[in-house]
Amino acid sequence: MFLMKDITRDGNPVLRKRAAKVEFPLSAEDRELARQLMEYLEISQDEELCKKYGLRAGVGLAAPQVGVSKQMASVLVPAEEEGGKPVFKDVIINPVIVSESVQYGALTEGEGCLSVDEDVPGYVPRHDRITLKYTDVDGNDHTVRLKHYPAIVCQHEIDHLKGILFYDHINKDAPFEAPEGTVMFS
Numbered sequence: 001m002f003l004m005k006d007i008t009r010d011g012n013p014v015l016r017k018r019a020a021k022v023e024f025p026l027s028a029e030d031r032e033l034a035r036q037l038m039e040y041l042e043i044s045q046d047e048e049l050c051k052k053y054g055l056r057a058g059v060g061l062a063a064p065q066v067g068v069s070k071q072m073a074s075v076l077v078p079a080e081e082e083g084g085k086p087v088f089k090d091v092i093i094n095p096v097i098v099s100e101s102v103q104y105g106a107l108t109e110g111e112g113c114l115s116v117d118e119d120v121p122g123y124v125p126r127h128d129r130i131t132l133k134y135t136d137v138d139g140n141d142h143t144v145r146l147k148h149y150p151a152i153v154c155q156h157e158i159d160h161l162k163g164i165l166f167y168d169h170i171n172k173d174a175p176f177e178a179p180e181g182t183v184m185f186s
């Protein structure tokens, strides 16, 4: 399983590269990578296991963050209510945002990243709604329409595959200003 020591940190050039497309059918190595990327999220979202393994909880983890420059990321947006079905759970491979709202969305508390140890305050304006195409580990293609939080998380992960980090989007002169009409939510 991945531990914090396995997470690449800002400054490591792998985080600024464009990741390579993944070939199908998945190699055994890529299948194991996908499994471990999701396993990290599941463990990190279990309070007891998170503490036991000294993890930082996360709702997404992209392959470059474990040093693998491939277009693969796990996303696990938990259910709003305890014990419910996750809002979004999958390992997205070769993801493409095929359409996006003009309207921005941003988290009122800003964003963080497992690969960025210090807090970087400020709004991270993203598209509030996206249509995402990706392939899953079994080679099935998906087209999903996402809005608000799951859309934000998927954009954060897809950024990692393009060598972009969340703070690249923060307005340096006015970090807590967001474009006109931005949907703000927590």
Ligand SMILES: OCN(O)CCCc1ccccc1
Pocket: 058, 059, 060, 061, 062, 065, 107, 110, 111, 112, 113, 114, 115, 152, 153, 156, 157, 160
């Ligand atoms: O790349 C995943 N990762 O660094 C964990 C944090 C994910 C994340 C945090 C805030 C808003 C969107 C996504």
Ligand code: NI
Pocket: 112, 113, 114, 115, 156, 160
């Ligand atoms: Ni991140």
